Amino acid sequence: MKINDVILHSVTKVAVFIILTLAVYLFFSGHHNPGGGFIGGLILSSAFVLLFLTFDVETVKTAVPVDFKTVAAVGAFTAVATGLGSLFFGQPFLSQAFGYFGLPILGETELATVTLFESGIALVVVGVVVTIILSIGEDV
Amino acid sequence: METVITILSGVLVSISTYMILSRSVIRIILGISIFSHGVHLLLLTMGGLKTGSVPLLGRGAESFTDALPQALILTSIVISFAVTALLLVLAYRVYQELGTDNVYDLRGFKDDL
């Protein structure tokens, strides 16, 4: 039976963008303000969950053709690789660096290697959460 | 305030103990997640609650809250999240394969290999 829930569909189409924006905002506000990779990733995956709820799993899968297990693996690899990166500079494992750069539009910006690590975390969270939701949801 | 929170976490732990000792797998899982909340609250209390300031670094800070318990709790929440998800999937699979969510029916190892 197909339920025609127009309201949910139209709200989701708008809400997903708001959620994604919030996720990105929280992700970048990390390591000085509340936020960071884990929270950002969790909100990002909540956007996916909302999509899975509103449209069916197959539709979303054709629209976003990625294997979320691979996403988690890519994230884990990024996180470990940034930790290992410090080894090449003779620093202890998981050392971090940051610097201030004058960028064209953003002005003076702080760029930190933590952000790379955090992006790995965010990917892991998205991959794992969506995989869990899908594996519970798929065979009901 | 610390006393109240400690009592609260004690209440949570006792509720969860009651639930973990029940027969239904779902109740056990809920009990475990309540248990984790109790433990997290206790961890927060152990660092000292509300010293009148936020956890903040900076050399001139007069007072600050211990930031370590919060980091520990965040880590622990992530772990309990993963474990609860895994337990739910497992309970669902057990229900599918064995047709029961009663732990009393999950006893024994005589019947098959």
Next chain:
Amino acid sequence: MIYNLIVIPVILPIIAAIISIFLRRFIKTQRWIAFGVMIINTGISIYILQLIQREGILRIDFGGWEPPFGILYVADSFSMLLVLTTSIVTAICLLFAFSSIGEHREKMFFYPLVSFLVAGVNASFLTGDLFNLYVNFEIMLLASYVLITLGGTKVQLRESIKYVVINVVSSFLLLLSIAYLYGTVGTLNMAHISERIAEAGQTPLLTVISIFFLFVFSLKAGLLLYFWLPGSYSAPPAAVAALFGALLTKVGIYALFRVFTLIFYHDSAITHTLIGIMAALTLIGGSIGAVAYKDVRQIVSYNVIIAVGFILVGLAVGTPEAIEGSIYYLIHDMIVKALLFLIAGIMVVVSGTARIDEMSGLIRNYPLLGWVFFIAMLSLAGIPPLSGFIGKVLVGQGAVETGAYILLALAFLSSIFVLYSLLRVFLNSFWGETIITVEDEMPMKKGWIIPSVILMIGTIGLGLGPEFIAVYVSDAANTLLNPETYINAVMTD
């Protein structure tokens, strides 16, 4: 000096696991990646052991945060010996898994999970931070939760739900104990905790907290609180069961040794006596279990419990000889328990049943298997010159010195029970009329028997040549008995 080398035994398996997830379809590549990493880890562990001999205890502060503020890994001889044994045993179990685990399990990320398990085990051995120990326990346990259910047969699901529930609850109890300890001493760095307790004295409150830790780690190690263990260790396939039997309880034992020699060693009249009582009860319970069952996997699992009791007798006694004996026995037990689980797995597959009264005359069909089992049995019973002997002698010597005659009697009576329970398996299933005809006989795969033979050579080698590791073992026992060495290595630059 920065010793980034110490993180390699943890990071390498993690990277191998991630790469193997990408290569999901290429099972052969995954096999050799996992196996290769274990071999490299073996080499690195040996190198680090040598380095410790030269330069003392090594450490690495993550991100350059100096102790007691940051997380750190500390490598002393005790932890590196265990990392070394873990790498060797895992490599051999993987070799066994190649031909026994089955393609559908291999496709469901078997090799990445084993790598994660090893990463968690190694990290637990290496960490110098109490909360990090909890996290590493969780990494190891999460991998083990999935490994025990992998394949999803009915028995596995039924046993795994108990295993997962009991381990999750005990993990939160560990967190609870850590919270109490943090509230009392205000630090999580193990060396720093030890220093503070040594300064302020081990108050009754701290002793109570130490008993919390004792119970939590006992749950993990199977010391007295072992009721979950036999069922869940006999459910998964042989390669996984061998890994569990060899590694998981040993991490709990390691944690007990570390906590009760480094942190809570002041009030040994209470804590170490309690450990002694628990070890004695474990020996009795394990012995009864080992002779009570007819399922070969149950018998082997109860043998794991007896070994846990025996190793903890060494800690309870606490003399240098006894601790040394415990370390020897720990290493010996990791090798022989893996061997025993592998043989039990082969027996179940070739005879089609797990009950020893339904098997008979296997030695006619598979002579080599029978003799490997015989050697493993003698080694576990502590017959010289096999590897169980030296551990038993040293622990016994320590017990005599301190006058712990009850523990001594129980420890050696348990050896007789081990011998009896395994001899019963041997007489019932290997001796007697053969029930497998030549036509029905399943050919013994090379991939099954070679790992068992390698492990057998390992136990003979360890028994004949303990002087190769004697330097490291005595150094490990030294560090355990003199916490200042550890504290100095961590707290000074």
